[in-house]
Amino acid sequence: MKTLLYSILLFTATLFTAQTATPEQIISDLPELEITEGINLHMISPEPIQYVDLSTDRLTGDLPASNIARIKITDNATSDKDKKKQSISFFSGNPVGIITVVGQSFIAQYKAIYRSPNNLNTITNIHIQPEAMQPIEFDKMTFSNRELRQFALDIIQNKADKKPVRTENNLNLRMQLNNVYVMADYIFLDMTFKNTSNLSYDLEALKFSIEDKKIHKATNNQSIEMTPVFQLNPQKHFRQNLRNIYVFKKFTYPNSKVMMIRLIEEQLSGRTIEMKINYSDILKADTF
Known part of the structure; x- marks a missing residue:
């Protein structure tokens, strides 16, 4: 039963962290994700996703599976007409918006950065890593699917x-x-x-x-x-x-x-x- 005891201690530590987590998140400290038109970015969560927020209408997305968020640049968002209406043009390296993913026990936020379609190194999928997660305070009697x-x-x-x-x-x-x-x-x-x-x-x-x-x-x-x-x-x-x-x-x-x-x-x-x-x-x- 050593492994069971280890899991309990791990959960207790997670609960303690959730109750003492830093309440603020600064945009400049957010991890960056590269995104470009015509290429979907799939964000894979270790537990079912409860909520996704895209901070601007330059981004759109859906949930094709309970633990996958699919994000892309809005169709025609980079047209010349649209660029004139936007304060930030779509040039390589410019921010497109903030992506927020909320799981059962965490919140993760990323800064989406535009990359030219000519950039062959554009990311197409990522696994949300523990270092990007901020624990959410939750009922002590509620466990996530991961737990x-x-x-x-x-x-x-x-x-x-x-x-x-x-x-x-x-x-x-x-x-x-x-x-x-x-x-x-x-x-x-x-x-x-x-x-x-x-x-x-x-x-x-x-x-x-x-x-x-x-x-x-x-x-x-x-x-x-x-x-x-x-x-x-x-x-x-x-x-x-x-x-x-x-x-x-x-x-x-x-x-x-x-x-x-x-x-x-x-x-x-x-x-x-x-x-x-x-x-x-x-x-x-x-x-x-």
Whole structure:
């Protein structure tokens, strides 16, 4: 568990930094990014982007993916007509505007500098580096996707060699809940799926829900679907084994209900396996 302890210390240090970060950012100190017309600049964030601000109408952009901002010079922004309306002409080395990217736990700002199309060294994509990030103060009980991923990686690096909390077997499939972990307001389910048949398994869905433990004929079953806020591995196909970590915000349910997990195969005659988890299993969760 040394790696888990290291992650906690790292998160604590990050939180402390977030609360004591320098509140000012001076334009002259901002890192510079080269940009030119006809070439998109892709800014890759280590966590989902929440917000992007472009300080002038000389720049435009969008979010083609949750962690990628695509920025470019506005079409026709460098025409002679437009240049007459602008206080700063588009000459190589001149600033075009300020690009601000806000993630789940940081804000990063860059000064966009115009480069002539003849410059073959113009940057086309960058990864936002830690030195460009200013931490944002956030709720102590809220983790970014990057932090959840690190916690999940720390869990999966430990071999699932202890007795599983729960196991289910059906149609040459085995579903097991290796362990349950709790970190602040988050619950981590460490799960393994095993296929002992010669047919590989194409996963259509893994569904989580809270359902009545006993279903009476005269009543309808009340089912509440639950969606993980994060999962480590998006893999949909496995031949023998698949181990994954599913993360939920803290939840509770009475003893009259169970958490139901259903593994469903893609094909019409697909193999399905179900597992019921009692609330007592959640209450016995390990802490980091």
